[in-house]
Amino acid sequence: MTARPAALVLLLASASARAQLEAARAGAEAGFLRGAGSPAAAVRAAAAQAQGALAPAGGPAGLAPAPAAPEKAELGGVAPEFTLDDTSGKAVASAGFRGKVVLLDFWASWCGPCKAATDVMIEFHKTYGPKGLVVIGVNAFDGKTQAQTYLDHKARTGKKIEYPVLVDSAQDATGVAGRYGVQGLPTFVLIGADGKIISIDTGLKRAELEDRIREALKSVRP
Secondary structure, three states: OOOOOHHHHHHHHHHHHHHHHHHHHHHHHHHHHOOOOOOHHHHHHHHHHHHHHHOOOOOOOOOOOOOOOOOOOOOOOEOOOOEEEEOOOOEEEHHHHOOOEEEEEEEOOOOHHHHHHHHHHHHHHHHHHHHOEEEEEEEEOOOHHHHHHHHHHHHHOOOOOOOOEEEEOOOOOOOHHHHOOOOOOOEEEEEOOOOEEEEEEEOOOHHHHHHHHHHHHOOOOO
């Protein structure tokens, strides 16, 4: 026997339950007209029965359980984990960098200050990468094609970006930029080796950021 799709089963159950409720209400009202008393109790009983038939397990009547709200970034809190594709389509998970100091650089190809900061990120990658820093570029509010075009441009000018560059294609709060509270570009999020957020800065403050990186790297095992 062919199994019925879950949506069809729910629809049939809903129709049956509503029919039960209407029948009970009609019967109760008929009894009231015959002098049998108020139909309210009978209608309430029928409603309770129908409500149970309409409600799927684990959720309110007629509704599937609501999905959990995405985890949000907070200073001093554990950094939300994520998985994004790079410009070649390869999935990269932030969980793979546990135990490292991670610097997220949220940027876009149309953002002038972002482009200026890219050269600093390249320097940080070369200087502190061997000591345990992972720089990750997160292209936001832009697109894969635009990101790849910019990477190709940097390579042609002799400043190839060798750290991971991921593409956050979501344009709302469900995306990685939204979960990290990005409201301007560039935004830099420094995450310690313990997975907790050390700082979130809009705009590059190189000296302060570099000091934090050096301090955070002290906790990284060689």
